[in-house]
Amino acid sequence: MxxxxxxxxxxxxxxxxxxxxxxxxxxxxxxKFPIPLRGKRKGADGRWSPHWDLSVEDAAKELGVQYIRVNSRFAFKTLVDKIAVGEKAECVWQAKVAEFNKWLEQNRNVTKQ
Structure with missing residues (x-):
């Protein structure tokens, strides 16, 4: 070992x-990072969204906020950081999901032809 x-x-x-x-x-x-934010999120279809983790990471990077991963959640130093990242991540997540759904619909149309 x-x-x-x-x-x-x-x-x-x-x-x-x-x-x-x-x-x-x-x-x-x-x-040092006592404020948790969920690390998983379900989409409209009830399945875990593969886009949420990256959305939170992108939001934190864009805002310049420090975080750590603890098990399956994100942890922040302050509540203000968590709220700011959570709100920004929501917008980023919605954009990523919309982009993915558009791509998915285009590929469904291609395979039906």
């Missing part, structure tokens, strides 16, 4: 201090 896997998933006592330092560092980083 590689050293990284041994540190993260192993149970060898000689790495206990290293594991504890990794946990403390991760916890300290996550604590």
């Amino acid at each position: 590689s050293l990284a896997k041994e540190l993260l998933f192993g149970n060898d006592p000689k790495f206990d201090k290293d594991r504890e330092r990794l946990r403390e560092h991760a916890a300290a980083t996550v604590d």
Whole structure:
């Protein structure tokens, strides 16, 4: 097993201090970003939208807002950042979905011919 896997998933006592330092560092980083924003979103068809993650990332980049990913959600430092990114991401997401639906409709017409 590689050293990284041994540190993260192993149970060898000689790495206990290293594991504890990794946990403390991760916890300290996550604590700096206490405001969560959902990382998944359902579309009008009830399925998970593949466009939401990229929409949030694009919005945060455009606004210059720092975030981290924690499991399947985004985390922000302030509520103001979360609201700004969430509103911008909504607009970006709607544009991406509309563009995808247009592309999908064009390709359906091509395959029917």
